[in-house]
Amino acid sequence: MSLPEAPRLAGQVAVVTGAASGLGLAMAQRLATEGVRVALWDRDTEGATRAASRLGDAACAITVDVTDTVSVRTGWAATKAVLGTPAILINSAGILGRSAAFADYPEDEWQRVLDINLNGTFRCCQAAVPDMVAAGYGRIVNIASIAGKDGNPYVAGYVASKAAVIGLTKSMGKELAQRGVLVNAIAPSASETAIFGPLTDAYRQRLLANVPMARMVQPEEVAELALWLASPACSFSTGATFDISGGRATY
Numbered sequence: 001m002s003l004p005e006a007p008r009l010a011g012q013v014a015v016v017t018g019a020a021s022g023l024g025l026a027m028a029q030r031l032a033t034e035g036v037r038v039a040l041w042d043r044d045t046e047g048a049t050r051a052a053s054r055l056g057d058a059a060c061a062i063t064v065d066v067t068d069t070v071s072v073r074t075g076w077a078a079t080k081a082v083l084g085t086p087a088i089l090i091n092s093a094g095i096l097g098r099s100a101a102f103a104d105y106p107e108d109e110w111q112r113v114l115d116i117n118l119n120g121t122f123r124c125c126q127a128a129v130p131d132m133v134a135a136g137y138g139r140i141v142n143i144a145s146i147a148g149k150d151g152n153p154y155v156a157g158y159v160a161s162k163a164a165v166i167g168l169t170k171s172m173g174k175e176l177a178q179r180g181v182l183v184n185a186i187a188p189s190a191s192e193t194a195i196f197g198p199l200t201d202a203y204r205q206r207l208l209a210n211v212p213m214a215r216m217v218q219p220e221e222v223a224e225l226a227l228w229l230a231s232p233a234c235s236f237s238t239g240a241t242f243d244i245s246g247g248r249a250t251y
């Protein structure tokens with residue numbers, strides 16, 4: 001049996017959320033080097049605009065707050081108008097939230113973290129799926145975390161949100177498996193981005209304690225994996241979570 005002819009990656013349109021910074025920025029840059037036209041979504045307008053201007057004419061910045069359904073829907077329509085209909089969605093917008101012992105973990109912080117990391121991913125996927133199904137082709141990459149598989153203490157909201165993103169990915173992957181729309185997640189271990197704020201040496205050591213390779217993952221390494229998952233070369237994986245954890249992941 002021959003495989004259906006894969007569309008070329010160059011010239012496709014991608015949305016990357018949280019693209020003003022960190023992993024999202026690296027993934028947007030990597031896609032752009034392959035000729036993908038990238039819409040950099042972020043609530044940080046200045047950061048996204050600065051990043052998009054470095055990627056040339058085939059990129060644009062769009063202010064989107066993933067906690068707001070209207071903002072997400074407007075961003076999707078604006079992306080279609082400016083660059084064309086996206087075939088790629090990478091959900092990278094996320095926060096760590098406050099660290100606190102579980103018994104003291106504030107409920108409003110729990111809600112805030114879930115609303116960005118989980119509900120934001122849900123909202124962006126819901127905006128994207130109808131167009132991807134209509135086109136019979138799409139690639140969605142959700143940035144989860146190794147914390148969603150292993151758990152980390154003192155960040156219950158973050159860990160729960162990332163485990164839920166893995167579950168959402170599994171459900172969507174199975175549901176869309178015969179529609180040409182593949183949905184996968186990436187579970188990175190720690191990367192030294194703005195998400196942690198300033199890192200003390202002690203905190204850095206704690207983050208590295210479970211990583212056999214004993215270093216942080218570089219945003220460019222995550223971007224390389226995301227590029228494959230966003231491309232037609234990824235043709236028989238869906239609903240899966242791909243670890244990039246320097247050996248930390250054990251399942």
Ligand SMILES: NC(=O)c1ccc[n+]([C@@H]2O[C@H](COP(=O)([O-])OP(=O)(O)OC[C@H]3O[C@@H](n4cnc5c(N)ncnc54)[C@H](O)[C@@H]3O)[C@@H](O)[C@H]2O)c1
Nearest residue numbers: 018020021022023043065066093094145190191193194195
């Ligand atoms: N850095 C790590 O160690 C690490 C490890 C595993 C997973 N992740 C995940 O990777 C993703 C990116 O994190 P990062 O390390 O690049 O952090 P980062 O802080 O550098 O980037 C996150 C981006 O998301 C944006 N953002 C936050 N809330 C938003 C909202 N409501 N609407 C739109 N944009 C919003 C921020 O403005 C920022 O530009 C997150 O989902 C994070 O959980 C990070």
